Every structure is written in structure tokens, then in C-alpha cells.
Amino acid sequence: MTFTPHPHELRSSSTAEVREDEKWTTPRVRTGGWRQLGVVNWLLAKAASRSVGVSSANLFTTLGQAGGVFRGWLYFSATMMPFGPLSRRDTEMVIIRVAQLRRCAYELDHHLRLGRRYGITDGVADYLLSRPVGVRSAGIRHRDDVVLDCVDDLVLRGELSTSDFDDLRLHFDNRRIIALTLLVGHYSALAGVVRALHIERDFSN
Structure with missing residues (x-):
């Protein structure tokens, strides 16, 4: 499946903005x-x-x-990556979206590269990085958009709406729903650790 952003959607913070924000002068540890x-x-x-x-x-x-x-x-x-119950494509998609929302260039550097091995094409990656927050697809949402809406809710609001949870259950069993929420929470927390300690990026671009 390919992502098709709606024409009326506005662009969110770009990768360049995220990475410019994370240029530490020196690591704290x-x-x-x-x-x-x-x-x-x-x-x-x-x-x-x-x-x-x-x-x-x-x-x-x-x-x-x-x-x-x-x-x-x-x-x-x-136990979540690479050995979690979610597919590697779903896992990388979730991590890239979390990293974008949390403005963590370190995570983006690694998982944009890893994602290419598991179906995250340049077009999909661009969508994950530019997808606006709070703009929902009209009518029945695609599976990937359901997942990404849930990621946005968990990162930005710290909870899932009833409608998002119900839609998530159409695509995942309880085991994978729990794994999804743990994955989002873990990489959101890890982004905070990276930013708090000013951990330097492993790649120059």
C-alpha cells in the first residue's frame, strides 16, 4: 500500500528543521x-x-x-525492535513518526536508514515526516493512517481516543496493540534522553 496525502493537508515541521534543532555544541555526558x-x-x-x-x-x-x-x-x-510482535515495516514507520514528533534527529538518522530495508520508501518516509498533526482522513481510514493517528495521540496527548482504539482493534489483536503503545512510549522516552544528554549524532547528514 502507498500513502496518498490529501491535497488540503498542511506540512508539519520538516526534517531539516528537526535536524537543525539538534546540533549540540558538546555532549553533556x-x-x-x-x-x-x-x-x-x-x-x-x-x-x-x-x-x-x-x-x-x-x-x-x-x-x-x-x-x-x-x-x-x-x-x-x-523485545520491541527487532524482535517485537509488530512487523518490521510497522515498527520502523512508528519509530520514524515518533522521532519526527519528538524532534529527535538521532533516531531519524538511524531509522530512516533501517526503514529502507523494510518497505519505508522515500515516498513513505516523506509522508511520515510531513504528515500534518490533527488532520484526519475523511470516511474510512487506511490501516497505516489509523496507526499514525494513534502514534500522534500517544505522543502529543498521552492517550488514545475511543474511536482510534476501536479502529486499531480492526487491524491488531490485543498483543500487538499493547506492543504498539509500548513501542511509542519507549521511543518517545528515548528521544527525551537523547535530547537531555545532548547525545551526538552518528552520521554527519
């Missing part, structure tokens, strides 16, 4: 090596970095300094 992370966390950070296509991801070499919290977080995160 510097990345660490094996001395700061400990051998176990350092090895885990290296393995996790390679899984997302970089030799050393700043997110992991920063959070790895939290000791056992990092290991617990890494396991919890992996």
Missing part, C-alpha cells in the same frame, strides 16, 4: 570506552552498534555507562 562501560557493557555496545550499521554508536557508549540499567534497557528495547 561524554561517550565511554571499556574502562567507563566495563567489559560486558562495552562488548554489548559494540555488538549493538554493528547491528545498526556503525562501528560505535554514541547512544550505546553513553547509556552503557549506566551499568546494569543499560543491560536491562538493551534487552527491553530488543
